[in-house]
Amino acid sequence: MTESNEAADPGLVWTGPKRFRVRTAAYVDPVVFAREMKRVFESNWVFVAHESEISEPGNYKTSHIGLQPVIISRDDDRQIHVLLNRCVHRGAAVCREQRGSANLFRCPYHGWMYGNDGKLVGMSLAGGDAGYDSDFDRPEGLVRVPRVESYRGMVFASLNPDVKPLVEYLGRAAWIIDNKLDASPVGQIQLRSKPIVARYPGNWKFQAENIVDGYHFSFVHEGFTHLQRQYQDATGDFGVHAGNDSPADVRRVRSRGRNYGTPNGHGLTARPVADLVPWLEGKHGAYYRELLDAYGEERLKMIAGRSTASIFPNLGLIHHQIRVWRPLSANLTEVTVYPYDLVGVDEEINRGWLRSQERFYGAAGYGQPDDTEVFAVNQQGLSATAVDWLILERGLHAERDEGGGDWSGQPGGEVPQRSFWLEWMRRMESQEEQS
Amino acid sequence: MTNLVFGRRQAEALVYREARLLDDLELDEWLTLFTDDGIYWVPIDENAPVDESVSIIYDWPLRREERVRHLLDIPFPAQSPRSRTMHLVSNVESVKQESGEYLVRTNQIIHEIRVGDFSQVGLGVVNVLAGQVHYTVRIVNGNPLIAMKKVLLLNREMPQGNLTFML
């Protein structure tokens, strides 16, 4: 099913002048899943941490590159290392905490010790006839992920030594990151709260698609729009969903701006604010006027706007959060929402964003549980495998070339999703065998 | 002012009644169990300052009302079909605080199920949550009212499923 010798078979993604369809197997087939762990995750840049999570020497956190468990640690010289969480002796995990601070990682099985830079610094009972010979081929330490680069504090890692430089890979997605982070007068964010973590019984690509899906909001979140009409900001929305008071309002508000597709699979929704006056003259006007002085009107419209990004393959930006999705199997996914603070911004503003995100994205909240429920419903629907295709052709007739390989469409169309799938297909179907 | 003793038996009466109201979705009545400034808190990290940390639920009075209106009056995917719940309450202790309020500590097990087409993903399965539930009870005009309900789920910082029912 996933591979075919027939030239006429369109494969997993069927593209043509008026065609963009994805095969059911792309979401449900364990063989496809195993292949995408290799080709989409292990051969590519993957977001693993934000630098503020490991701000001090010795700090570490654990994360994943696809199914590969890694430790991201900061050594005594402040250098960041991404290391496979597996003792090179006989395989035990060397770190059992999710985050913390350590000078050493000591293997629980036979006590080999690794520095917080991953180097092997101690082997127990190494000598003698039961130990190692003098010419023992001693490993250097924990296996190191070969490529680690940061963009504005966001740490990406790759198991593929030949990936292109991160900035080049991010392309236009860096524009969204810049606008999000420049909402801080010093251009920095800090992850302070513990994250919101959810699991849903559905494929990871539903989350990658949905974070830039303008089409679903007035349906999945119709109940939320009713709640919004009733409570506005009194229960902590903090102006984020202003104007989303009915499904019709949502459709109008969310068709503003522009959707982008990019050559590396990132899907973007740029939604600048239409009118800056309510921001400049509102309760937190001083903050916005400071940004206006620093960046001017056009940039501020983007900075104060409501842009979102699905950065291929596992990173999302929306509201004031970093979101990471982690595939566990073809039909199980973990989503972690890290709310961030804008450094240098009034506490009251950061608190406002935090309460707003808690209300929408929490496990008992009024937004994200409906999204993850729908992802499960999607996976359930796809158990009808006798149906071959999913249709992703909204706005296909009205795409616009933006140069540099990017293209665009109107929000509510499926440009960002097609961007994702085109890159996914290139990686899955590429002839060169990647490790 | 009052010599009303709010001991274990009185505390049990309050928390059993609360459990019944939650399981029967008598949520407008549930709202009346709280003081005017009553907080309903389900933390992810109970040691972090509330202002710097997201919670699973951090409901001030208007938010408690919103939660009830949302659940009773508005259809939404995560509760279509709806959850049934059963709260089991045990290990009840009531200790008077210096403030004059009582700290009622309980252990609770919450069973939850969504029915519907039980052949489908996410439906027809009993989910179990366990945790300590602490109530700060204030006696107002002789009535014991909840000034704070704090739910410390055993798995509070772990991955969660759908918690859009009453904990």
Ligand code: FES
């Ligand atoms: S497996 Fe780690 S020391 Fe033996």
Ligand SMILES: [Fe+2]
């Ligand atoms: Fe959504």
